[in-house]
Amino acid sequence: MAMAQVRDVAALAGVSPATVSNALNHPHRVSARTLAKVQAVIEELGYVRNDAARQLRAGSNPAVGMIVLDAANPYFTDVAHGAEQHLAELGRPLLLGNSAQREEQELTYLRLFDEQRVAGVLIAPVGDVLPKLRTLKDHGTSVVIIDRKAGADEFSSVSVNDEQGGWLVADHLIGQGARRIAVIGGPGSLRQVRHRLHGTQQRADRTDGVTVEFLDTGAMDIASGRETVQRLLERPRDEWPEAIFATNDLVALGALQVLARAGVEVPGEIMLAGYDDIEFAASATIPITSVRQPSEEMGRQAAELLRQAIEDPAAAVQHTVFQPELMVRESTSAR
Amino acid sequence: MAMAQVRDVAALAGVSPATVSNALNHPHRVSARTLAKVQAVIEELGYVRNDAARQLRAGSNPAVGMIVLDAANPYFTDVAHGAEQHLAELGRPLLLGNSAQREEQELTYLRLFDEQRVAGVLIAPVGDVLPKLRTLKDHGTSVVIIDRKAGADEFSSVSVNDEQGGWLVADHLIGQGARRIAVIGGPGSLRQVRHRLHGTQQRADRTDGVTVEFLDTGAMDIASGRETVQRLLERPRDEWPEAIFATNDLVALGALQVLARAGVEVPGEIMLAGYDDIEFAASATIPITSVRQPSEEMGRQAAELLRQAIEDPAAAVQHTVFQPELMVRESTSAR
DNA sequence: CTCACTAGTTGGAACGATTCACTCGGTCGA
């Protein structure tokens, strides 16, 4: 409660508040003797500077805000980790927010970051947040979009070629003999889902007799995967797809649980592929074929683009597009 | 850049800044007409209040900081999620920090939260942070400790009875016929690890011929689990343990990967148990026996205890201890 | 008609750190 402040430190050290401030922020402007004295007093009083006052005066907050789609998804924790590491090197704290794929949450965090006047925002968007992002930019906050190239001429971005990923999976599944492919994921409005589906469709169109069906899971978690596949298995046996492509690994894991419990052979009766290549996909009951994205690297690169945008807000926007890589495992290739 | 502020809003609405502030913070003090007028102008100018100034004046920050041991561990994301939900209901943003089991990181975040004058801190501690937590408390920041009852008379806490958890696992393994048990996890300095090991040892001591060996993995992630078990398997076959108890599920998953690759039968040759019961443990190659902790509920309860501490800093500290529950799966019980 | 009261509004003083222009000795070169 007895919060010491600069003037207490100054008084006890026998100098002016301005000198204390200099000792803290511009040590070279202060003589070695005074510096030592001031530091000793700070130590003694347990002085901790008040960030609010500091920021008010400075007019800006060095921190960076980040909004991810799902904090429980290892893919996003990896991306966040990459970003955090790079930002830490730049001396910028990272404030992490989880939109949980809800637009309302997303807007709440954006407002919070706006009020905090953070230096920058990294966001994997759910809804149509472009207007809000423009506002942020007007307010001097730089923005980098993760996982989407929307607003291409306004904001820098990092993304992975999701159509390509969808194509890779479809190509592999078709090569393994699949003709009826069910793509599951959702909500269908999510760009990632749309693009992966689109890539799948494109590849399917090039081979006669291949059909693609989309089942909306509503969300991208294990439970949603379970429910959707549960419904799928209720169909007559001869209407089952030969392959299920889950648009992320959590959904795939949920699917796998249901398939296993129902005694369906994977890949014998139904093949299964996922997306993101989270560490758990490789150690699943049946190791799951998945599409690898360089998650940590994406986070790091997003932070780097943000750094550049902060340093020169007028500079041209940049887009880094990573290429996905197919990791074939047991769930699609019989031994 | 052209950041509107209260006085701009006031000028355009034809009122004083004080009235704008009232409209924003105490709407009932303002006439309906003025309120509407002010809101319209705010909308028009895209005014966003400056949190730094607000906090400076208020002398405190409503936000709550949280420091977890490992943001990539689903167990902690669940705890964080529970806390976030409850705090959101209280209108308090949650700032999430990841210590990654590094004391240095931990202190960095604590300093940050101190400088920000957050209302409270939730922490799963790595190192000996009690002195720093006392400082925070002196500065008026309430603290709740997660996963440990240390400083029992100073800070409220939520925790799970880890000795009990260790006991449960050992009891089960011994019942399944194991006599040589290897406990793996680390660093050994981590309280969770020590307690789970201790509980195991206690139970082992009650049955003749049971030996417990501890292998320090250094960290609690998949890679560390892999390395440790790799080393373990290099021993002559007859020195292998009959059961491996990993002090968390990530380590267990790493262990399982190595065992599978080496063609060791689980549970036939070696039984395997984990801890935390993360969703992925149940869907592993061989579903892993694990100890369930009510993660979300713990987060929620921690947030609740923090709420109480913030409201009445002088109130007696409280400790909520949850009981662990053993989830038996294939990895320890032959079919 | 006056006075007490209320609802609505306002000016100006905080909050705590930083910064800028300035002072004060002392040193050095010519």
Next chain:
DNA sequence: TCGACCGAGTGAATCGTTCCAACTAGTGAG
């Protein structure tokens, strides 16, 4: 010896919001 210069330190203003005490105009009771 004088002026220019330099390092070290300082006083006062400032950032944007909120809060307090004070003010005004209107209302109703006596």
